[in-house]
Amino acid sequence: MSLRTQRLLEMLLLLREHGRLSSPDLAARLGVTTNTVLRDVRFLVRSGVPLATERGRYGGITLAPEYRTSVAGMADDETGALLALATGERAGDGIGDVLGSAVRKAMAALPAPHRDAMELIDRRIIIDPVRWRREDEPAGGLDALKEAVFTDRRLQLHYWRGEGGLHADVIDPYGLVDKAGVWYLVADAEGGPRLFAADRIVGARVLDEPARRRAGVELDALWRELRDRIDEVAAEVRVRRDAVGRFVYRHLADLAAPPPEGGFPANDDDPDWVRVRLRFRSVAVARRLLDFGTDVQVLSPPELREDLASTAAEVARMYAAA
Numbered sequence: 001m002s003l004r005t006q007r008l009l010e011m012l013l014l015l016r017e018h019g020r021l022s023s024p025d026l027a028a029r030l031g032v033t034t035n036t037v038l039r040d041v042r043f044l045v046r047s048g049v050p051l052a053t054e055r056g057r058y059g060g061i062t063l064a065p066e067y068r069t070s071v072a073g074m075a076d077d078e079t080g081a082l083l084a085l086a087t088g089e090r091a092g093d094g095i096g097d098v099l100g101s102a103v104r105k106a107m108a109a110l111p112a113p114h115r116d117a118m119e120l121i122d123r124r125i126i127i128d129p130v131r132w133r134r135e136d137e138p139a140g141g142l143d144a145l146k147e148a149v150f151t152d153r154r155l156q157l158h159y160w161r162g163e164g165g166l167h168a169d170v171i172d173p174y175g176l177v178d179k180a181g182v183w184y185l186v187a188d189a190e191g192g193p194r195l196f197a198a199d200r201i202v203g204a205r206v207l208d209e210p211a212r213r214r215a216g217v218e219l220d221a222l223w224r225e226l227r228d229r230i231d232e233v234a235a236e237v238r239v240r241r242d243a244v245g246r247f248v249y250r251h252l253a254d255l256a257a258p259p260p261e262g263g264f265p266a267n268d269d270d271p272d273w274v275r276v277r278l279r280f281r282s283v284a285v286a287r288r289l290l291d292f293g294t295d296v297q298v299l300s301p302p303e304l305r306e307d308l309a310s311t312a313a314e315v316a317r318m319y320a321a322a
Helices: 003-018 023-030 034-046 076-090 095-107 112-124 143-151 219-229 241-254 283-295 302-321
Strands: 051-054 060-063 153-160 166-179 182-189 192-197 201-210 233-240 270-280 296-300
Touching (some): 003 023, 003 034, 023 034, 034 051, 143 153, 166 219, 233 241, 233 283, 270 283, 283 302, 296 302
Antiparallel strands (some): 051 060, 153 201, 182 192, 233 270
16 A cells, blocks of 8 residues: 555544644654645545545634544444455555554554454454465566556556457556456546556556546446446356366356355256356456366357357367367
């Protein structure tokens, strides 16, 4: 997490604790200039945080009362959720360090029983949001994307665009979305909003130019718009029973529903095959089913069957010619 994001968290915690602080006082506590504090306040207000500033000898920056509710009055489930988040300070990508520190400052106000529960959870639960590194992940990870998002700057990307090959573009980022363990960058590119899967980004460079975001456009609205545009493919396949374990391991995120307790239903009356329902972002993404060769057969939809048959035929022709 960027230094600015850490500073914003610390500013909110200070205002929550003291109710009202002057900008010079906040600047001294945070180790920044007064202008930086005022700039951060404007950013938080635009983001929807109810901050108010008052001029004069007894003025200062205040946080609305609903944001200063005592954590000692939280319900048990709310406390449990906060305690679980606190264990994230062990995470390896930096986010957990800052979040854990901020949460522990808030937790200091809790009664002793809750603090005991925090210590127990800290010993029994580890939250590590960093995925095992895959060969297709960009070497720089998400660092450049985070920097651009939190510093409001443009990005130059090099990424794989499906069959279009390697592509380069300058984009204006709005934010990052973690969907089921996969990171997406939401940005304006080529005159409109687009999604960039982080694992398709080969290289990213933060430019010394402010992001050119459209006025009044926020990340949540853009994400809903782009998510609804994705034309998902609902597929039904049959899988050889002795390959189901490997298949589910590889396609767990693609399952239309969690695996049933009694196992997947048999394919008609054939005990050697089971039926599985899946959802993919596109037909092109569903081509991964070919990895299982003759252990998997697509039953529907027809367009996916035709695409896989055509792809397999092209592969066969290529090797026959060789």
